[in-house]
Amino acid sequence: MLDTTDTRAPYVPGATAPVLYAARDIQVRPARRIDMIACLSGGFDLAEQQVPGHAARVASLACDIAVALGLDAEAQRVVLHAGLLHDAGISVRVEGGHTVGGAWVADLFGLDEAVQEAIRTSHERWDGAGRPLGLTGADIPWAALCVQAAHWVSETAERSGNPLRARAEIVRTPVELLVPALGPIVAAAVREVVRDDETWLAVWDDALAARLALAGTSEGRPSRRKVIGAAEAMGIVVDSAVREVGRAARVASLTRALGAEMGLSTGYVDALGVAGLLLDIGQLGVPRYIADKPSILTVDEMEQMRRHPGLGARILEHVPGMMEIASWVESHHERPDGRGYPEMLAGDGLPLASRILSVADAYCALRADRPHRPAFSQDESMRLMEAGSGAQFDARVVEALPSAHAIAMDAEPSAWVGAGG
Structure with missing residues (x-):
C-alpha cells in the first residue's frame, strides 16, 4: 500500500493532506445494487x-x-x-x-x-x-x-x-x-x-x-449512490447481528469526518465512509455466543473474534472496485507499534485509511454499551484514545478526533442519536 502516514509530522486542522498521506486518489467505483x-x-x-x-x-x-x-x-x-x-x-x-x-x-x-x-x-x-x-x-x-x-x-x-x-x-x-x-x-x-x-x-x-x-439486467446504470445505499443496508444488518443499532452509521460518519479534517480528497473520504459502513461485516462469521458473552473471552474465543477482519476482507475483495477497501478492512485492528492483528503491521506497512478506521471504530466502541461493560462517557473515551496515541493509534488521527467528532455530530446528527454524543 502507498497511502501511509508519517506520525512525526504535525497535524494541521483542515490542511490539505501531504503527498505521503495519499500517493494516489481513491474513488468509490460505481456499481449496481x-x-x-x-x-x-x-x-x-x-x-x-x-x-x-x-x-x-x-x-x-x-x-x-x-x-x-x-x-x-x-x-x-x-x-x-x-x-x-x-x-x-x-x-x-x-x-x-x-x-x-x-x-x-x-x-x-x-x-x-x-x-x-x-x-x-x-x-x-x-x-x-x-x-x-x-x-x-x-x-x-x-x-x-x-x-x-x-x-x-x-x-x-x-x-x-x-x-x-x-x-x-x-x-x-x-x-x-x-x-x-x-x-x-x-x-x-x-x-x-x-x-x-x-x-x-x-x-x-x-x-x-x-x-x-x-x-440483473433491470438494475439500471451503475452509480456511487447505489454502492453507498447497499453498504448502508449491509451495515444495518451487521448492527442487528451484534445488537448495536446505528453503529455502522456512526463509524462511517466519524471516519468521513476524520478523513475530511485531515485534508483527504472528497473521493477518498467517500471511500472511507463505505469502508466504515462495511467495517465489521466479518462479524457475521463470529458465533453469537462469543459476540454476546458478558465475561472475558477464552483464548480460543478471542482467536475466533480476531478472524473477523480477514473474513470481512474476503467478502469485500469480490465486490467490484473494492479491493482497496477490503485491504483497509482487513487491517483496521492493526497498530502503529506492530502489536495489532492479524498481520502485526507497523510503520509504513499500515495504510492511513486503516489508521483512521481504527480510531473511529475504537472511539465508537468505547461510547457504546457492551455485554461486559457500560458505555464510557465522551470525556472518558477521549482520554482513553489519547492514552493510546502513538502506540495503539496513529497520533495525528487521534489529534484530529475531537474536531472530527464535533463535525460528524453536526453533519449527521441522526447517526449519533442514542450514542451519548
Whole structure:
C-alpha cells in the first residue's frame, strides 16, 4: 500500500493532506445494487455457517429452475434476488423467524414486495406442512418454490463434499419424494436442471457471484449512490447481528469526518465512509455466543473474534472496485507499534485509511454499551484514545478526533442519536 502516514509530522486542522498521506486518489467505483448484493451475500453464508458461495449457488440454480418453468423476466428477477437473500434473516435479530428477517433485509436493500414475499414463503411446502404460514399448493409463489428447490440441491451437494456424487444422488431421487415439498411441476424441473452439464459446472465457478450480477439486467446504470445505499443496508444488518443499532452509521460518519479534517480528497473520504459502513461485516462469521458473552473471552474465543477482519476482507475483495477497501478492512485492528492483528503491521506497512478506521471504530466502541461493560462517557473515551496515541493509534488521527467528532455530530446528527454524543 502507498497511502501511509508519517506520525512525526504535525497535524494541521483542515490542511490539505501531504503527498505521503495519499500517493494516489481513491474513488468509490460505481456499481449496481445487484452487483453489491451478489457479492455481499457471502456475509450471509458466514452467518449461516454455510460453504462459501452457498447463497450464490442457490440463486443460480433457482434462476435455472425458473427458466425451465418458463417464468418471465420479471419473475426471474424476483427469483434472483430472493435466492441471494433467502437465508439473510439468519444474520439479523428480528421477531418472526429468519424468513421474516430475510424479507426485512430485502426491504433494507430497497427490494420490492414480490421479493420479500418470495423470501417469507421460501420454507412453505406444497403439502401445507411448511412454515411460517402453512400455505399449500398454488398459494405459494413460484419464486419461493424455485428457491426452496435450489436450496435443497445446494445443501445436498455441499454436505456430500463431492459435487459429482451429489449430482448423481439428486438425479436418482424419485420425483414423488420431492412432490410433497415442491409440487409436481417444480419437482420435475429440478432434476432436469441438475442433469444439464453446463448448469452444474456453473454453480461451482469461483466467479459465480459476478456472473449472477450480470443477469440483473433491470438494475439500471451503475452509480456511487447505489454502492453507498447497499453498504448502508449491509451495515444495518451487521448492527442487528451484534445488537448495536446505528453503529455502522456512526463509524462511517466519524471516519468521513476524520478523513475530511485531515485534508483527504472528497473521493477518498467517500471511500472511507463505505469502508466504515462495511467495517465489521466479518462479524457475521463470529458465533453469537462469543459476540454476546458478558465475561472475558477464552483464548480460543478471542482467536475466533480476531478472524473477523480477514473474513470481512474476503467478502469485500469480490465486490467490484473494492479491493482497496477490503485491504483497509482487513487491517483496521492493526497498530502503529506492530502489536495489532492479524498481520502485526507497523510503520509504513499500515495504510492511513486503516489508521483512521481504527480510531473511529475504537472511539465508537468505547461510547457504546457492551455485554461486559457500560458505555464510557465522551470525556472518558477521549482520554482513553489519547492514552493510546502513538502506540495503539496513529497520533495525528487521534489529534484530529475531537474536531472530527464535533463535525460528524453536526453533519449527521441522526447517526449519533442514542450514542451519548
